[in-house]
Amino acid sequence: PNFADETEVAPLPRDSFDTPSDVPLLLAAGRLHTNKAFDTLLRALKEVPDAVLWLAGSGPEEAALKSLCSELGLDARVRFLGWRNDVTALMRTADLFVCPSRHEGLGSIVMESFFHGCPILATRSQGPGEVIAHGETGWLTDIDDVQQLSDAIVQLLANPQMRDQLRDSAAQDYRQRFSREVVVNQYVDFYRRIARR
Secondary structure (H helix, E strand, O other), X not given: OOOOOOOOOOOOOOXXXXXXXXXXXXXXXXXXXXXXXXXXXXXXXXXXXXXXXXXXXXXXXXXXXXXXXXXXXXXXXXXXXXOOOOHXXXXXXXXXXXXXXXXXXXXXXXXXXXXXXXXXXXXXXXXXXXXXXXXXXXXXXXXOOHHHHHXXXXXXXXXXXXXXXXXXXXXXXXXXXXXHHHHHHHHHHHHHHHHOO
């Protein structure tokens, strides 16, 4: 598996990007492409009172997503951040990382949320569905189920203790299975085994 960028980073101020400091804060990040299903996330957000979404990324769906955001009346609650090199700092700031993908390999984004302490809510797409233990190291919903996604966001935002439990379990799982040390040792062991053949 991949391991995360394990560089320790500081969170950004909660009021960055003209965000009210006292509202629930969601984060999503990735290429603005139909595979990432950010349109589903925007529709779900409409049913989540007060929360603000930081959406980090750029791509071919940017104009369509901004148009949908306006149609849904969400312009005041969504910040399109463009491409960012500090997603891990954004993770340190947000209350919940949301990965609503229709198609997602095992990229670094899940590992980074585990390592950088941002509870993750994802769909049962291939990568996240294989790695995240539902209700233990994160929360999983069905792909493109707007109601399920919005209900999960509301539930997790209303329950800081549950988010803390997910965060702590994910961090432990990362240390045991996905850390740089663990993965590098797996590679070294693999190369030693094939070198003996």
